[in-house]
Amino acid sequence: MRRSQLNVAAILVLIVGLAAGMLIYGLADDEPAATSYVIVGDSAYSVDPTRTKSYQLQLERLGGKAAVLFDEFNRWFAARWEGKALGVTIGCISAVVAGFLFWIASRTR
Numbered sequence: 001m002r003r004s005q006l007n008v009a010a011i012l013v014l015i016v017g018l019a020a021g022m023l024i025y026g027l028a029d030d031e032p033a034a035t036s037y038v039i040v041g042d043s044a045y046s047v048d049p050t051r052t053k054s055y056q057l058q059l060e061r062l063g064g065k066a067a068v069l070f071d072e073f074n075r076w077f078a079a080r081w082e083g084k085a086l087g088v089t090i091g092c093i094s095a096v097v098a099g100f101l102f103w104i105a106s107r108t109r
Contacts, residue, residue, distance in 0.1 A: 001108075002108070003105045003106075003108050003109070006101055006102075006104055006105035006108065007101075007102065007105050009101055010098045010099075010101035010102045010105065011098070013094055013097050013098045013101060014094055014095065014098035016094070017090060017091060017093065017094020017095070017097070017098070018091050018094055018095070020087075020090055020094075021087045021088065021089075021090040021091030021092075021094065022087065022091070023087070024084075024086050024087035024090060025084050025086075025087025025088065025091075026087070028082075028083045028084045028086065028087060029083060030083045030084045030085075035047075035048060035049060036048075036049050050071075050075070056068060059071060
């Protein structure tokens with residue numbers, strides 16, 4: 001491809017990706033689904049059972065510290081693909097791809 005075509009492709013990727021990211025960010029809900037509740041007094045609080053100390057200790061007992069770290073990383077990575085974080089992820093990926101296309105365009109004649 002020629003330099004001008006790569007620059008146009010980079011601009012299109014950036015515009016479409018950022019627009020899609022902003023649209024998803026604006027329309028997405030960021031409330032996690034409660035999977036269990038703890039009642040204290042007259043109030044009910046939503047609790048993620050995988051964030052409790054007993055879950056963490058059981059996981060460490062079965063798989064060691066590496067299992068706990070991998071579980072935390074896996075939950076963090078999965079959270080990037082839902083809710084408002086998905087919009088941010090799409091925006092960042094489109095910026096990186098557009099930057100890569102601009103870099104390729106600068107290296108061509």
